Amino acid sequence: MRMAKEVVFFESLFKANKWTWLFGWVFHAALLLVVLRHLRYFTEPVWFWVTWVQPYGMYAGFAMLAGLAALWVRRFAVERIRYISGPSDHLMLLLLIGIVATGLMMKYVVHTDIIALKAFVLGLIYFDWQPIPADAMLLIHLGLVFALMIVFPFSKLLHAPGVFFSPGRNQADNPREKRHLAPWAAALDAGRQKAGGK
Amino acid sequence: MADYDIPSITVPTEIPTLKRGAMEHLAPYAAAPAHQQALGFPGELVDDWQAKAIDKFSELLGKSRALQVYMDSCVKCGACTDKCHYFLGSGDPKNMPVARQDLMRKVYRRNFTWTGKLVPWLVGAEDLTEELLDDWYTYFHQCSQCRRCSVYCPYGIDTAEISMAAREIMNHIGKGQKYCNEIIGKVHQIGNNLGLPEAALINTLEGLEEDIEEETGVKVRLPVNVEGADILLVTPSADFFAEPHVDGLIGYAKVFHQAGVSWTLSSYASEAANFALFIGSYEQMKLVAERIRKAAEDLGVKRIVFGECGHAWRVAYSFLNTLAGPFDFLDPDYPIPQHICEFTYDLIEKGELTLDKSANDHMTLTYHDSCNVARGSRMGNSPGGQFEIPRAIIRACCNNFVDMAADTINEKTFCCGGGGGLLTDDLLEIRTKGAAPRMRALQEVVEEHGVTHMAAICAICKSQFGKVMPAYGFDMDAVVSVHQLVSNAIVLDGQTIDHAD
Numbered sequence: 001m002r003m004a005k006e007v008v009f010f011e012s013l014f015k016a017n018k019w020t021w022l023f024g025w026v027f028h029a030a031l032l033l034v035v036l037r038h039l040r041y042f043t044e045p046v047w048f049w050v051t052w053v054q055p056y057g058m059y060a061g062f063a064m065l066a067g068l069a070a071l072w073v074r075r076f077a078v079e080r081i082r083y084i085s086g087p088s089d090h091l092m093l094l095l096l097i098g099i100v101a102t103g104l105m106m107k108y109v110v111h112t113d114i115i116a117l118k119a120f121v122l123g124l125i126y127f128d129w130q131p132i133p134a135d136a137m138l139l140i141h142l143g144l145v146f147a148l149m150i151v152f153p154f155s156k157l158l159h160a161p162g163v164f165f166s167p168g169r170n171q172a173d174n175p176r177e178k179r180h181l182a183p184w185a186a187a188l189d190a191g192r193q194k195a196g197g198k
Numbered sequence: 199m200a201d202y203d204i205p206s207i208t209v210p211t212e213i214p215t216l217k218r219g220a221m222e223h224l225a226p227y228a229a230a231p232a233h234q235q236a237l238g239f240p241g242e243l244v245d246d247w248q249a250k251a252i253d254k255f256s257e258l259l260g261k262s263r264a265l266q267v268y269m270d271s272c273v274k275c276g277a278c279t280d281k282c283h284y285f286l287g288s289g290d291p292k293n294m295p296v297a298r299q300d301l302m303r304k305v306y307r308r309n310f311t312w313t314g315k316l317v318p319w320l321v322g323a324e325d326l327t328e329e330l331l332d333d334w335y336t337y338f339h340q341c342s343q344c345r346r347c348s349v350y351c352p353y354g355i356d357t358a359e360i361s362m363a364a365r366e367i368m369n370h371i372g373k374g375q376k377y378c379n380e381i382i383g384k385v386h387q388i389g390n391n392l393g394l395p396e397a398a399l400i401n402t403l404e405g406l407e408e409d410i411e412e413e414t415g416v417k418v419r420l421p422v423n424v425e426g427a428d429i430l431l432v433t434p435s436a437d438f439f440a441e442p443h444v445d446g447l448i449g450y451a452k453v454f455h456q457a458g459v460s461w462t463l464s465s466y467a468s469e470a471a472n473f474a475l476f477i478g479s480y481e482q483m484k485l486v487a488e489r490i491r492k493a494a495e496d497l498g499v500k501r502i503v504f505g506e507c508g509h510a511w512r513v514a515y516s517f518l519n520t521l522a523g524p525f526d527f528l529d530p531d532y533p534i535p536q537h538i539c540e541f542t543y544d545l546i547e548k549g550e551l552t553l554d555k556s557a558n559d560h561m562t563l564t565y566h567d568s569c570n571v572a573r574g575s576r577m578g579n580s581p582g583g584q585f586e587i588p589r590a591i592i593r594a595c596c597n598n599f600v601d602m603a604a605d606t607i608n609e610k611t612f613c614c615g616g617g618g619g620l621l622t623d624d625l626l627e628i629r630t631k632g633a634a635p636r637m638r639a640l641q642e643v644v645e646e647h648g649v650t651h652m653a654a655i656c657a658i659c660k661s662q663f664g665k666v667m668p669a670y671g672f673d674m675d676a677v678v679s680v681h682q683l684v685s686n687a688i689v690l691d692g693q694t695i696d697h698a699d
Contacts, residue, residue, distance in 0.1 A: 006352070015610075016277035016350030024275065024352075079216055080279040083291050084300070086322040088313075089274050154313045155321075159353055162271030167264045168354035173576060175516045176533055179523050184261055188484055 003170055007163060020074065027067030033060035034103075041118050042125070061107065065100045068093055088155065095148055102141035112138045202627050204669050205287050205634035207641045213280045214289035221290040221631075225336040227624045229374035236383040237482060240372035247371040248326055252309050254367045259310065264359045269306045271353040272296060278347040278357075283612050284340050287631030292337045295347035295357045301333050302364055331373070338364040339375055340628050342620050343476065344569035344613035358618070362478025365619075369477055377622035378473045385486055390435035390469035396422075399465055402438050410448060415694035418455045420447075423497065424462035429454070430494050431463050431538075432470045432514075433505025434657035442678050443660055446506050449681025452688050453542050456551055461503075467493035470510035471657070476619035480521075487513065487521040500529040503536045506679055508656030509617065511537055512574035539655060540577050542684060543587045546594045552689040555597045561651045562598040563683070564643050565589055566636065566663075567611035568656035582608075588655055588680055595687040600647045606639040614654075616662025630666045637670040655680050 005011040010028075013021045037057025040046045072093045075085045106112045113133040123130035132138075151157065164170065181189070231241030244250055259266050278295040280286065285293040292298060300322065307314030307323035314323030324330060343358035368374065384393045394402075403420040410418045421427065431454075437447040454461045467489040474482035494502055502525075504514045514535045519525065525534045533540065545551050565588060577583040585608045592599050606612050615632030643649040654660055654677060663677040 006354075010352055012350055012354070013275070013277050013352040016281070016352075020275055020277060074276070078276065080213070080291070080294060081274075081276040083216060084274050084276060084279065084294065084296050086274070087319070088321045091320070151313075154311060156271075156273045158270040159273045162267050163353050165263065165267050166271065166354040167267070168348055168356055173581065175519055176535075177519075179520045181520055182261065185480060185484075185520070188481065 003164070006169055020071075023067045023070040023074070026063050027071065030060035030064035030067060033057045034064060041114075041121050044118075044122055058107065061100060061104050065097065065104065068097050068100065072097070092151075092155065092157075095144060099141060099144045099148065102137050102144065106137050106141065110135065110137050202631075205631060207634060207638045207670055209638075210642075211286065211635055211638050214286065216291045217289035218291060221284075221288045221293060221340060221628060222333075222336060224340070224625065224627055225332070226339045226620075226622060227376040229376045229379040233376060233379040233383055234369070234372060234374050236386070237369070237374075237379055237479075239369045239374055239379070243372045247331075247373075250371045251326055251331075251367050252305075254370045255305065255309070255363075258363050258366065259306075262359070262363070264356065265363050267353070268299070268355045268360060269303055269310075272299065272303065272355055273353075275352065277350045277352060278355075281347045281350050282341075282357075283344075283346070283615060283635045284342070284628060284632040287615070287634040288628065290340075292333070293340055295351075295355075298337050298341060299355065299357055299360050301330065301337060302360055305330070331368075334364050335368060335373060338368075339620065339625070342569070342613045342615065342618035342632070344617055345573040346569065346610070346613065349573065349609050359478075361618070362476070364478075365476070366478035369479065375477070375619065377624075378477050378619040381471075381473050382477070382482055382486065385469055385471075385473075385489075389466055389489070391471050391473070392435045392438075394435055394438060394468065396465040396468075399438060399463075399468055403463070406444070406448060406451075410451070414690055416455070416690045416692055418448075418451050418690070420451050421462045422465055424460070425497050427460045427462035427497060427499055429459055429461035429501045429503050430467075430490075430497060430499040431461055431503050431505060432467055432490055432493075432510075432535075433463070433538075434471050434507040434510060435469045436657040436661060437505055438468075440657075440661060441664070442675065442682055443506075443657055445682035445685055446679030447681075449679065449683075449685035449688070450505060450538050452685055452690060453538075453545065453551070453681070456688060456690060457541075457545055462497060462499070464493035464497060466496070470504050470507045470514070472510060472513040473619060475509055475513050475517075483513065483517065484521045487518055490518070491522040491525070494525075495527065501532050501536060502528065502534065503538055503541055505538050506655040506657065506681060508568035508570035508658060509574070510657075512570040515575035515577075537577050537587075538681065539587050539591060540583075542591055542681070543578070546591065553595055553684075553687040554689050555595060555687055557686040558596040558683055559598070561596065561678075562600070562647060562649045563592060563596050563678075564600055564602050564640065564647075564649045564652050565592055565607070565680075566602075566614065566652050566654045566659060566677075567607050568654060568659050569611060569613045569617055571655060572609055572611045585609075588653075591680055592653055592683060595683040600643055600649060602639040602643050606635065612636040612639065614656070614659040614662040615666065617656075617658050621658050621662055626665075629662060630669050633662070633666045633670070637667070637672075640672070641670075651676050651678050653678050653680050653683060 010025050033056050036053045039050045074081050112135050116133045120130045120132045234241045282295050304324040305326045307321050313321045338361040341361040345358045348356035381391045406420055437443045472486045474486050528534050571584050577587045612635045615629045664674045668674050
């Protein structure tokens with residue numbers, strides 16, 4: 001189905017521009033792995049398939065960073081893309097890069113107390129308040145994630161649900177067989193019956 | 199002759215560097231108050247145009263899911279930036295689809311989103327100022343609504359829908375385009391785009407009947423207003439006398455004659471075109487479409503067939519049933535409506551036409567997919583029929599056929615440069631520049647395969663190419679109708695005179 005190919009493989013973007021597709025797809029695929037990997041901090045016991053994702057998810061962080069960096073370079077290096085990029089386009093990339101960078105820092109440089117963090121998160125879920133490990137890197141990471149969630153419904157991140165609603169991708173090609181009458185358009189039809197053969 | 203640069207076509211297509219403001223001087227003539235009022239629009243820019251425009255914008259967002267999704271979904275990935283023929287031909291950055299959309303998206307964000315209201319500088323939100331309105335008028339009339347950009351957009355964002363909405367808003371505040379609005383008025387008043395009255399139409403058709411008889415020795419009829427005929431043919435009015443359109447009309451007549459069906463034209467609905475599509479007005483589109491329904495009812499026909507016209511086929515295939523249906527008084531055994539190419543293709547498949555391919559041996563052909571047929575409709579029963587069927591007809595009628603480069607045909611076809619209500623001399627500069635990508639693709643097959651002619655199934659494409667091809671060093675008659683090829687090749691029963699030149 002058109003929609004599945006579009007959502008999983010970014011088919012149209014592949015037709016349009018191979019580099020943008022490569023960077024964009026790597027970023028999104030890595031994002032998916034990383035998000036799935038993070039489920040281990042929210043579930044106890046950890047779901048079995050999340051443990052399978054774990055080794056890939058760890059390296060996906062780097063792929064994500066590389067994809068984002070390449071996408072950002074485009075916004076400066078390609079004249080056409082520079083022209084269409086506004087402050088919010090740059091800030092969005094910066095925000096995502098910040099999230100990934102702090103995440104990788106915690107994993108590989110300044111470890112946070114991940115056991116305590118998980119206790120805190122599970123505590124939230126079961127209404128059993130636990131102390132949160134107070135290292136700067138973790139607080140920045142979480143703060144940026146919250147910022148991302150807050151801007152989601154007011155920003156271009158709406159492309160995520162939008163792709164499922166795009167009429168050019170999800171409508172059936174059957175207009176000769178079926179009338180597709182919007183309610184406001186049906187009201188105009190009523191006029192025809194009355195005017196009758198005018 | 200022209201006081202602007204004609205893009206070179208001897209080099210392969212390259213993405214131009216940005217030339218800011220390159221096309222900003224070219225706005226189409228404004229509609230006169232009479233043209234506006236005939237369609238129920240204000241005669242001139244209304245006093246509180248800004249508020250009225252935002253009200254209309256809000257109404258359209260409520261009516262059209264497409265517009266709402268397209269306004270929200272763009273991530274500025276840039277996939278579309280090098281896909282528009284007008285950008286490739288002019289280098290004006292506002293002719294990049296995303297930048298064209300942003301002229302409207304700025305206003306959307308400013309008026310309909312929290313971020314645009316609170317931090318407009320951050321998200322590129324702007325009020326609809328007089329300057330921005332002028333940009334709307336200029337650049338939404340440099341879009342031929344061909345939908346090529348939408349093929350490449352990861353979210354399927356269709357600039358055509360956006361420029362239609364922009365034109366609808368502008369019409370409602372009294373800022374309409376002369377070309378489209380005057381023509382729609384003529385359709386209401388006289389019945390066709392060209393303002394050809396009934397007597398002239400009948401006279402023209404009689405002349406064509408004589409021509410065919412002289413050429414072939416066979417009486418082929420071109421009937422008008424025949425009650426009780428099986429088929430109503432609705433075709434663009436350019437088919438009645440423009441070259442090469444008229445040769446296509448002769449082709450349809452010969453096919454109907456050979457098929458032995460009874461058919462008729464209607465002087466009431468003597469026009470397939472529906473320019474209301476271009477101005478994004480559902481109400482006007484419906485009025486124009488209802489003429490066809492009424493003609494079909496009045497004449498008591500069983501089938502409706504459309505002639506070679508791109509956007510007319512889009513409206514016919516995609517919207518006629520919705521606009522003017524249900525057509526329960528027509529014969530359900532045939533597609534409602536049917537394209538003339540589907541009709542001819544069926545006969546070829548059944549082996550009911552005798553076609554002498556050698557009649558077209560003096561030509562080597564290529565085929566230009568018209569944008570509205572390619573990306574706004576279908577033919578036949580399976581996806582891609584709109585690409586296969588016309589080519590199958592050409593192959594059945596000609597020995598020499600080659601396609602142009604793969605990224606310039608089928609769903610990726612380039613617009614001729616004159617679609618979407620731009621086929622007017624006041625926009626000739628952008629028409630000429632916008633034709634460059636197609637001309638380059640043509641030049642390639644001319645050099646590699648000795649192509650002499652390009653066939654098309656759209657009245658606008660044919661007129662546009664006839665006009666701009668000389669600027670690129672091609673003959674104006676190097677563009678032909680698909681049914682002109684059928685007309686050349688078809689051998690009529692009882693034909694006495696060999697018509698091959």
